[in-house]
Amino acid sequence: MKKALFVDRDGIVNTELGDYILSLDEFTVHPPFIPFLREATQRGYETVIITNQGGIAKGRYGHSLVADCHRVLWEILAKEGLSIREAYYCPHHPEGGNCLCRKPSGLLIEKAVARFGYEKSLSLMIGDKQRDVDAAIDAGIRGYLLPPNPPLEALLSCLPD
Ligand SMILES: [Mg+2]
Ligand SMILES: [Zn+2]
Numbered sequence: 001m002k003k004a005l006f007v008d009r010d011g012i013v014n015t016e017l018g019d020y021i022l023s024l025d026e027f028t029v030h031p032p033f034i035p036f037l038r039e040a041t042q043r044g045y046e047t048v049i050i051t052n053q054g055g056i057a058k059g060r061y062g063h064s065l066v067a068d069c070h071r072v073l074w075e076i077l078a079k080e081g082l083s084i085r086e087a088y089y090c091p092h093h094p095e096g097g098n099c100l101c102r103k104p105s106g107l108l109i110e111k112a113v114a115r116f117g118y119e120k121s122l123s124l125m126i127g128d129k130q131r132d133v134d135a136a137i138d139a140g141i142r143g144y145l146l147p148p149n150p151p152l153e154a155l156l157s158c159l160p161d
Contacts, residue, residue, distance in 0.1 A: 001119040005040045005159075006109055006136070008127030009051035009087070011148035012155075013073065016128065020055035027069040029076055032152035037082050040159060046085045048112045050125065050135065052103050054093030063091065088112060104131040106139030113139070126158050 010016050015030045037047060049070075055061050070087050077083055088108040092099035101107045113120060125136035128148040136143025144158040 001122060002117055003045055003122035004085075004112065004116070004118040004124075005045040005047045006050050006112070006123065006125040006141070007047060008103075008125075008129070008132045009049050009089075011128035012126055012146070012150070013049060014069070016148040020053075020060050021065070021069060022055075022061055024065065024068050024072065027072060029073065030149055032150070032155055034077075034080055034082070035152055036155040037077070037084075038080070039156060041082060043159060045159075046116065046118070047083075048085050048116075049087035049089075050103065050108045050112070050132075051087065051089045052131075053089045053091050054095075054102070056091035057093035057096040066091075085116065086112060103127075103129075104134030104138060106135045106137070109135060109139035109141065124158060124160075126155070 007013055013030060013033050015028050017026060021027050040047060053066055056063060066089060088111060090099060090101040092102055120141050124142040125132060126144045126146060128146055130145060133143035133145045146154050
């Protein structure tokens with residue numbers, strides 16, 4: 001059975017700087033994420049990013065910046081022999097109208113589960129905000145709340161033995 005490791009992006013995959021990522025040079029991989037992804041991959045997880053990018057709705061940056069960040073991320077991971085299956089993002093923000101996909105909604109997790117056929121009971125979500133855990137609960141999977149930019153040990157502690 002396929003199992004997924006769902007990860008929030010900013011503060012887990014890349015370094016959280018305290019504001020939206022507004023340019024490509026602000027997007028740097030959080031160093032412990034690389035060995036964490038390697039361990040998760042070895043344990044049979046496929047990794048999927050689930051991220052709110054409400055700065056798009058606010059006009060702070062565009063879809064193209066998100067695409068550029070993910071292309072750079074894909075390249076960095078490929079050099080390590082690693083990969084992420086897909087990145088799903090919500091570009092909306094309540095200021096501009098409600099949507100169904102923004103975390104704490106579990107919809108983007110459900111979308112990935114439906115597309116790739118993950119077993120929910122074996123899958124988990126890791127994030128640095130309560131809404132990440134709430135999205136996991138909404139989708140019916142386990143969720144783990146970590147501080148932003150967590151050390152490797154904290155990341156690994158979320159993977160079951
Ligand atoms: Mg975050
Ligand atoms: Zn949305």
